[in-house]
Amino acid sequence: MCLPGEAYEDSGYVVVDELGRPFKTGKLRREAQKLMEEAGVRRVRVYDARHACLSWMANNGVPDTVVSAWAGHSDLSFTKRVHVHPDPQSLKAGSDKLSELLG
Structure with missing residues (x-):
């Protein structure tokens, strides 16, 4: 080599x-x-793997600024809007909180 x-x-x-x-x-x-x-x-498409990786980081406590930096973005809102998707546990937590509010 x-x-x-x-x-x-x-x-x-x-x-x-x-x-x-x-x-x-x-x-x-x-x-x-x-x-x-x-x-x-x-x-799988590399693009889908990128979304999955960034979503996993965002949904597991990695600060938004770090997730955005990993994506190579200077615009944090773009990263969150386009590349980060909620996971089922996050959606369930939101549902649970709403249930508490509504009784």
Whole structure:
């Protein structure tokens, strides 16, 4: 294996190519689908996995600003509006609180 040495970019991204550069969307999708096939798991869209990851973090106590930073967004409201979805436990907690109020 050839190591990139000085050519490697420490970009700070989680998923990078051999030179440390972030994957382009198409390449990321192809590589992820290839890995899912090799692992014998059901294929899912990377976009859906992103939503699931961000929603899980938001619904499990990770501060909104951190979730937004993980998403690479500067607009916190965009992250919450587009990428974060309530989980069943959160919906149940809301229902329980409403039931307490209404008696």
